[in-house]
Amino acid sequence: MAAATFLLPRSFQHARTMSHDAPQILPSAQSTPGFDVIVVGGGHAGTEAAAAAANCGLRTLLITMNLNVIGQMSCNPAIGGIGKGQIAREIDALGGLMGLATDRSGLQFRMLNQSKGPAVWSPRAQCDRMMYAAAIRQMLEEIPQLSMRADMVTDLVVKNGRVTGVTTQLGQTFGARAVILTSGTFMNGLIHIGARNYGGGRMGERASTGLTGALHRLGFESGRLKTGTPPRIDGRTINYDIVEAQPGDPNASPFSFLTDSLPEEQLNCWITYTNPEVHDLLRTGFDESPMFAGRIEGRGPRYCPSIEDKIDRFAEKDQHQLFLEPEGWDTYEVYVNGFSTSLSEEVQTAALRRVPGLEGAHILRPGYAIEYDYFPPYQVKYSLETKHVDGLFFAGQINGTTGYEEAGAQGLISGINAARYIRGEQPLILKRSEAYIGVLIDDLVAKGTDEPYRMFTSRAEHRMLLRQDNADFRLTTLGHEVGTVSAERLRRMQARRDAVKSVRDYVERHNAQPTLVNPFLTARGTNEISRPERLSRITLRPEVKLRELLTATGHDAATDNVDPVIVDYVETELKYSGYLRREHELVEKMAQLESWSIPRLFDYAEVKNISMEAREKLSKIRPDNLGQASRISGVSPSDVSVLMVLLKRKRGPGRARATADAASGA
Numbered sequence: 001m002a003a004a005t006f007l008l009p010r011s012f013q014h015a016r017t018m019s020h021d022a023p024q025i026l027p028s029a030q031s032t033p034g035f036d037v038i039v040v041g042g043g044h045a046g047t048e049a050a051a052a053a054a055n056c057g058l059r060t061l062l063i064t065m066n067l068n069v070i071g072q073m074s075c076n077p078a079i080g081g082i083g084k085g086q087i088a089r090e091i092d093a094l095g096g097l098m099g100l101a102t103d104r105s106g107l108q109f110r111m112l113n114q115s116k117g118p119a120v121w122s123p124r125a126q127c128d129r130m131m132y133a134a135a136i137r138q139m140l141e142e143i144p145q146l147s148m149r150a151d152m153v154t155d156l157v158v159k160n161g162r163v164t165g166v167t168t169q170l171g172q173t174f175g176a177r178a179v180i181l182t183s184g185t186f187m188n189g190l191i192h193i194g195a196r197n198y199g200g201g202r203m204g205e206r207a208s209t210g211l212t213g214a215l216h217r218l219g220f221e222s223g224r225l226k227t228g229t230p231p232r233i234d235g236r237t238i239n240y241d242i243v244e245a246q247p248g249d250p251n252a253s254p255f256s257f258l259t260d261s262l263p264e265e266q267l268n269c270w271i272t273y274t275n276p277e278v279h280d281l282l283r284t285g286f287d288e289s290p291m292f293a294g295r296i297e298g299r300g301p302r303y304c305p306s307i308e309d310k311i312d313r314f315a316e317k318d319q320h321q322l323f324l325e326p327e328g329w330d331t332y333e334v335y336v337n338g339f340s341t342s343l344s345e346e347v348q349t350a351a352l353r354r355v356p357g358l359e360g361a362h363i364l365r366p367g368y369a370i371e372y373d374y375f376p377p378y379q380v381k382y383s384l385e386t387k388h389v390d391g392l393f394f395a396g397q398i399n400g401t402t403g404y405e406e407a408g409a410q411g412l413i414s415g416i417n418a419a420r421y422i423r424g425e426q427p428l429i430l431k432r433s434e435a436y437i438g439v440l441i442d443d444l445v446a447k448g449t450d451e452p453y454r455m456f457t458s459r460a461e462h463r464m465l466l467r468q469d470n471a472d473f474r475l476t477t478l479g480h481e482v483g484t485v486s487a488e489r490l491r492r493m494q495a496r497r498d499a500v501k502s503v504r505d506y507v508e509r510h511n512a513q514p515t516l517v518n519p520f521l522t523a524r525g526t527n528e529i530s531r532p533e534r535l536s537r538i539t540l541r542p543e544v545k546l547r548e549l550l551t552a553t554g555h556d557a558a559t560d561n562v563d564p565v566i567v568d569y570v571e572t573e574l575k576y577s578g579y580l581r582r583e584h585e586l587v588e589k590m591a592q593l594e595s596w597s598i599p600r601l602f603d604y605a606e607v608k609n610i611s612m613e614a615r616e617k618l619s620k621i622r623p624d625n626l627g628q629a630s631r632i633s634g635v636s637p638s639d640v641s642v643l644m645v646l647l648k649r650k651r652g653p654g655r656a657r658a659t660a661d662a663a664s665g666a
Contacts, residue, residue: 045396045411052415071136154210194344285347342369383427594627
């Protein structure tokens with residue numbers, strides 16, 4: 001009789017081809033195996049953290065309550081948006097998972113804000129919810145150093161101020177040299193629908209318990225935040241003849257720098273509006289509203305309010321825009337973006353059915369609010385390691401943020417820095433001038449938050465430098481240095497950079513002839529030229545698009561084999577060269593402040609020449625350098641000047657990233 005043949009899953013076979021290291025097989029629970037890094041939580045922060053730590057070569061264990069919902073899109077199945085799209089591209093440039101999963105699962109791709117300047121252009125993709133989670137799971141299973149376990153962590157093992165492992169509800173203890181907590185909305189989560197509430201991390205899943213108490217015993221301070229989600233409806237009950245179609249962009253660009261092309265087929269989203277009748281019906285539920293009745297303790301996101309909050313705060317508005325967004329290729333489920341609510345299901349149904357196009361809407365799942373524990377981020381360093389416990393990192397909504405992209409970015413940085421902590425290396429701390437991720441973490445640590453923090457382009461003072469089209473140029477080399485970026489990704493970035501240089505050199509060397517270019521200029525409503533002029537100079541005109549100019553002047557052959565995105569990039573760099581120079585000058589000025597590192601144990605209480613508020617804030621946040629200190633609310637320029645004088649007396653300036661003794665725990 002022939003021996004039985006056992007086939008390995010494709011993902012496992014692929015993993016074997018990527019590395020000579022065998023995948024880590026999780027031993028039985030009784031053997032309490034040791035790992036380098038344990039990541040708690042399988043959401044967007046947890047999956048990026050686990051992938052980053054494992055890709056850095058560390059034995060990593062991802063523990064989450066339900067392995068079937070790893071990478072789940074709890075709210076809107078979409079990635080990107082204003083400010084968020086930039087973060088998603090930065091995650092990809094550093095070797096994260098989000099961009100690749102988005103490209104594999106995208107239903108519709110759009111570039112937002114194109115009526116404005118390129119500094120605020122922001123990519124957004126509507127995704128197939130199930131395909132996105134499946135893509136994340138597959139990519140995790142292809143990482144040899146990564147193991148997973150279905151369980152709930154209820155306590156931390158801490159010895160001599162250093163984390164050494166975790167304990168689970170099944171009574172098992174797993175040792176680790178670093179632990180990353182990415183609890184999302186699950187820590188003591190409480191779901192509200194009208195007058196009813198019950199424990200849960202999200203609809204259909206239980207809350208996690210135990211960790212909040214464990215962290216309190218270790219000296220951490222917690223708070224409560226709230227977020228919400230709208231109802232999902234059956235798309236077959238929508239009257240599409242009434243609502244307005246919102247198609248995707250033709251020739252859309254991928255999120256990942258590793259993706260060569262996107263499928264041509266895209267699904268429409270749809271737009272409709274509320275009206276006074278809808279608002280009146282919603283108001284009938286205010287008496288039972290958990291928000292207005294005071295049953296919700298946590299504070300919600302200011303920039304993504306519930307529909308009841310909108311009609312209460314903006315009572316003068318007769319309508320609010322709603323987006324009907326499909327949840328997948330193979331489902332009729334539709335997400336009603338803009339109708340987040342915690343009102344009773346009866347009120348939700350009655351109000352929705354007064355919205356044009358939704359008169360016959362069938363609700364598959366009502367909207368709800370959820371409140372959960374978070375830990376104010378002044379308790380973490382810029383590396384995302386906590387100040388109270390060495391080797392313990394927080395990432396995602398535990399730090400007070402909202403949104404997949406913000407969570408994924410923190411997860412990626414915490415995974416990298418957990419690896420660097422274990423190896424005794426300086427942490428990776430991105431500056432505000434280097435990445436939106438740097439803006440995000442700097443805002444959290446230096447300014448804190450008492451409401452769910454969401455990224456916007458307006459938060460980044462150097463947004464012209466931090467465009468979505470140059471994320472790989474800014475970060476991919478750095479990602480390769482820390483271990484999360486593959487050689488192939490680095491090669492692609494270098495090829496893109498070479499292509500940009502080639503196109504730019506060409507347009508700066510070659511002229512446009514008046515006889516060829518003048519008809520084009522006239523048609524664009526701009527002045528003709530009387531003598532040959534450099535293509536680069538003509539490109540500076542607002543009315544001129546470089547791709548069109550090259551075609552009109554017979555120079556298009558120079559870019560026949562060049563990605564159009566490269567040509568557009570060169571145009572942006574030329575048109576905004578003056579702004580970019582000024583931005584770099586501002587960055588240099590801030591770098592002078594950031595070169596002054598501050599010892600971790602600096603005694604601010606003894607500095608009598610700064611304000612009481614500054615002493616309190618500086619003692620609480622403990623910035624790494626003067627640049628970070630200058631951005632803390634309540635610290636004035638004169639306070640910073642006093643600190644600089646004291647530091648000059650002590651030791652003189654040092655390179656912030658090289659010393660960074662505050663962040664590394666020195």
